Amino acid sequence: GAVVSQHPSWVICKSGTSVKIECRSLDFQATTMFWYRQFPKQSLMLMATSNEGSKATYEQGVEKDKFLINHASLTLSTLTVTSAHPEDSSFYICSASRQAAQPQHFGDGTRLSIL
């Protein structure tokens, strides 16, 4: 159990377009979902935390208008990178947990390349 699906796994798009990444908990209800960003050969940096039905909480330095997060149901959260530019190219990973104090389960990540 505790499977998290992330889609797409790899996306290439032109500068200026918006890209949506989906994160789904397949076999459990996730009260909280998390979005991380990972640069090559670096660690994961938390971007934002989202709870179902409420606004996401963004970490310091993360642009809310650039990275739109929606957590409309207990099994789905989306990250939209708006007006993407080459500097937004990165590996984005989501995770989900059933409730507080429970381990986070990670999706397989999305490699985003902006040309």
Added chain:
Amino acid sequence: AQTVTQSQPEMSVQEAETVTLSCTYDTSESNYYLFWYKQPPSRQMILVIRQEAYKQQNATENRFSVNFQKAAKSFSLKISDSQLGDTAMYFCAFDDQGAQKLVFGQGTRLTINP
């Protein structure tokens, strides 16, 4: 703010050997969780082991065990009888029980040689 430090950027051992990865952290909290995650070349994050701070007994999962020293704020991972499939990046992570936010260390790239 909590910080997690992994002082070994890279390690390499022979298959079947035992290897220990180091991790230290800094926090003023008394209740928290510590994790080791494995990230193979596929980049999937895989939970290896979890330790609750209030438990004195070190967590164990098959060939993986930890040495949790709360006073020293140290949380090392020991991999026994290492296998080729253990080759991966290993991240130590801290979870403040109240905030439910994972803070990751810089990672240790572990290579198991045949």
